[in-house]
Amino acid sequence: MAVIQVENASKIYRIGEVETRALDGVDVSVDAGEFMALVGPSGSGKTTLLQIMGCLDKPNTGSVKINGQDVTRFNANQRADLRRDVIGFIFQFFALVPVLSAYENVELPLLLSGASAKERRQRVMQMLEAVGLADRAHHRPDQLSGGQQQRVAIARALAPKPLMVLADEPTANLDTANGQQAMEIMQRLNQETGAAFIFATHDPRVMSYARRTVTMRDGHIVSNGQALG
Amino acid sequence: MTLAKLWTIGFRDLMRNRRRSFFTLLAVALGLALLIVLNGFITGVFDDAIQNSIRLQTGHVQLRAPSYSDEKMSLLWADLLDNPAELVAQAQSVAGVQVATPVLWASGIVATPDDSAGLRVYGIDPASAFYEPLRAGLVAGAFPAADDRSGIVIGQRLANNLGLHVDDNVSLTVVNADGEPVEGAFTVRGIFSTGVVTYDESALFMPLAKAQAFTRTDGHASAIIMMLDAQDKADAVAAALAMPNVKALTWRDLNQVMIQSVESGMGFYVILDAIVIMIVAVIIANTLLMAVFERIREMGILAALGMKGRQIITMFVLEAAILGIAGIVLGVLIGLGGVSYLVNTGLYVGDMAGSTPGVPLGATIYAAYAPGLFANLALWTLLIILLASLYPGWFAARREPAEALHML
Numbered sequence: 119m120a121v122i123q124v125e126n127a128s129k130i131y132r133i134g135e136v137e138t139r140a141l142d143g144v145d146v147s148v149d150a151g152e153f154m155a156l157v158g159p160s161g162s163g164k165t166t167l168l169q170i171m172g173c174l175d176k177p178n179t180g181s182v183k184i185n186g187q188d189v190t191r192f193n194a195n196q197r198a199d200l201r202r203d204v205i206g207f208i209f210q211f212f213a214l215v216p217v218l219s220a221y222e223n224v225e226l227p228l229l230l231s232g233a234s235a236k237e238r239r240q241r242v243m244q245m246l247e248a249v250g251l252a253d254r255a256h257h258r259p260d261q262l263s264g265g266q267q268q269r270v271a272i273a274r275a276l277a278p279k280p281l282m283v284l285a286d287e288p289t290a291n292l293d294t295a296n297g298q299q300a301m302e303i304m305q306r307l308n309q310e311t312g313a314a315f316i317f318a319t320h321d322p323r324v325m326s327y328a329r330r331t332v333t334m335r336d337g338h339i340v341s342n343g344q345a346l347g
Numbered sequence: 348m349t350l351a352k353l354w355t356i357g358f359r360d361l362m363r364n365r366r367r368s369f370f371t372l373l374a375v376a377l378g379l380a381l382l383i384v385l386n387g388f389i390t391g392v393f394d395d396a397i398q399n400s401i402r403l404q405t406g407h408v409q410l411r412a413p414s415y416s417d418e419k420m421s422l423l424w425a426d427l428l429d430n431p432a433e434l435v436a437q438a439q440s441v442a443g444v445q446v447a448t449p450v451l452w453a454s455g456i457v458a459t460p461d462d463s464a465g466l467r468v469y470g471i472d473p474a475s476a477f478y479e480p481l482r483a484g485l486v487a488g489a490f491p492a493a494d495d496r497s498g499i500v501i502g503q504r505l506a507n508n509l510g511l512h513v514d515d516n517v518s519l520t521v522v523n524a525d526g527e528p529v530e531g532a533f534t535v536r537g538i539f540s541t542g543v544v545t546y547d548e549s550a551l552f553m554p555l556a557k558a559q560a561f562t563r564t565d566g567h568a569s570a571i572i573m574m575l576d577a578q579d580k581a582d583a584v585a586a587a588l589a590m591p592n593v594k595a596l597t598w599r600d601l602n603q604v605m606i607q608s609v610e611s612g613m614g615f616y617v618i619l620d621a622i623v624i625m626i627v628a629v630i631i632a633n634t635l636l637m638a639v640f641e642r643i644r645e646m647g648i649l650a651a652l653g654m655k656g657r658q659i660i661t662m663f664v665l666e667a668a669i670l671g672i673a674g675i676v677l678g679v680l681i682g683l684g685g686v687s688y689l690v691n692t693g694l695y696v697g698d699m700a701g702s703t704p705g706v707p708l709g710a711t712i713y714a715a716y717a718p719g720l721f722a723n724l725a726l727w728t729l730l731i732i733l734l735a736s737l738y739p740g741w742f743a744a745r746r747e748p749a750e751a752l753h754m755l
């Protein structure tokens with residue numbers, strides 16, 4: 119069953135006279151529980167596609183269906199709700215709220231979805247343990263290493279039990295060991311929670327974790343890959 | 348999303364940018380303090396001017412002949428009251444009237460061998476309680492007795508200008524009731540200082556009987572001046588004294604010109620207030636906008652987590668509210684400190700006080716507390732801060748999250 123279906127999506131950026139077709143008739147469908155790499159040269163449209171899948175932006179044409187609903191027709195609040203309830207994000211820059219502790223960062227999406235204090239406490243500690251940072255719960259982002267910050271971001275993305283997690287070059291700012299650790303955690307959480315993971319990357323070592331690889335070039339999907347066993 | 352977390356984020360952001368927060372807070376505080384001091388001062392000046400005028404010149408209520416006009420200071424019998432003693436007795440029988448005393452006004456010129464000055468001549472009952480402020484203000488000599496036929500009292504500035512001392516002789520010329528100029532010789536018995544420039548510089552007092560004889564207005568008076576036990580009884584007392592051929596005027600009527608110039612002056616200060624408030628608002632909006640640009644990516648992240656535009660705006664408004672309320676508290680404290688100094692010590696303006704004819708000001712002017720006005724200013728400041736903070740919030744919230752994430 120597909121959690122997200124992108125059909126014939128195009129995205130054009132205009133800067134003055136210059137038009138860039140960042141996405142040009144993209145079709146892609148991701149099933150529940152997939153662990154999928156999105157690869158391609160720089161400027162091929164990976165980030166743009168992830169943003170459109172994640173309701174952070176709208177395509178100029180085409181449709182995006184999440185759980186069968188066409189979200190391009192949603193208003194800003196409906197899309198915010200969808201991001202809150204269904205989608206988790208992990209960014210290249212660790213993207214934590216700087217004034218909140220690791221604990222509070224993970225708690226934030228749970229606060230947004232109105233979870234009770236008890237639920238929040240349990241879930242936050244469960245997630246911090248899952249990424250091996252229970253003992254760093256009360257550190258601020260600037261008191262954590264890059265690898266630790268990215269693990270907090272992973273915990274935060276998965277705290278509200280999303281259907282899918284979109285990760286844009288999650289290891290690009292990490293050294294090999296930390297990158298590997300982050301990938302292993304994501305792989306394990308993919309298996310444990312059944313959330314679909316879609317991650318854009320340039321790094322062949324990261325690609326090797328994927329069970330399916332989709333390749334882009336110039337705003338097109340050139341290889342839709344296939345799910346490995 | 349609990350409001351508490353938005354508060355926490357807002358508060359911690361302010362703490363993270365201590366220097367910026369401090370200067371914004373200071374801008375709010377100093378802006379409001381300035382407004383409070385300014386308004387306390389204006390209120391004080393205007394209160395003072397009115398109270399001085401009532402105390403020294405107009406009283407709370409006056410009886411006059413219907414045709415009497417202030418500008419002309421006419422001594423024609425038709426313009427005068429012909430039964431002052433009766434009217435005084437009548438006035439004194441009205442509840443709330445503490446003092447009622449007849450006065451005769453004329454314009455005159457006083458001359459010494461070297462110099463001369465135009466002034467207003469007051470024929471008064473020297474024993475009346477209404478002249479307590481003058482008696483208290485005597486710096487030399489004494490008040491003449493009611494039957495003194497040549498004694499006068501003048502203000503200190505006039506005495507200095509003309510080089511006069513107690514017991515010096517002067518010549519005084521007035522136009523009498525018959526329209527003829529008459530000249531008489533008088534002796535300075537006393538010199539007073541009220542601190543109000545217009546009186547100290549251009550008033551001359553003599554006993555009513557002598558004034559009447561000198562101007563050929565025997566048995567007549569320009570007005571009966573009354574002081575009440577409370578200023579707000581003026582309308583009631585005036586109504587109680589309504590009778591044909593006499594008009595009763597309240598301090599409001601009597602100070603109309605001044606109240607009007609005060610009110611148009613107030614209009615000017617409302618504009619000044621608005622300008623200061625606008626400046627404060629711009630500084631705050633600017634500071635908050637800087638905060639947004641610094642944090643626009645953070646806004647994108649919060650949006651990615653599912654925070655709605657409304658919540659992002661709330662976060663900014665809360666930040667502004669924290670700063671605003673702290674700034675307002677500090678501003679009120681500084682402002683009240685300033686007002687308290689100006690209430691107790693005042694501001695010495697010297698001769699400048701005389702430069703506003705018709706507005707009787709002392710050489711030292713004092714501020715007054717106007718709690719209602721101050722509270723209003725504080726509320727307006729808060730309102731404008733909150734409005735100003737809506738813009739940056741809206742600026743951050745209306746973007747697609749992708750756009751916000753791209754920035755920086």
Ligand SMILES: Nc1ncnc2c1ncn2[C@@H]1O[C@H](COP(=O)(O)OP(=O)(O)OP(=O)(O)O)[C@@H](O)[C@H]1O
Nearest residue numbers: 131133138140159160161162163164165166167753
């Ligand atoms: N906000 C924008 N305004 C204008 N052009 C943009 C914008 N974002 C992306 N583009 C352009 O769209 C195209 C696709 O960009 P995108 O960021 O999706 O590529 P990418 O595959 O993620 O590249 P990279 O691997 O370098 O991250 C590029 O040509 C880029 O210059």
Ligand SMILES: [Mg+2]
Nearest residue numbers: 164165166286
């Ligand atoms: Mg990219």
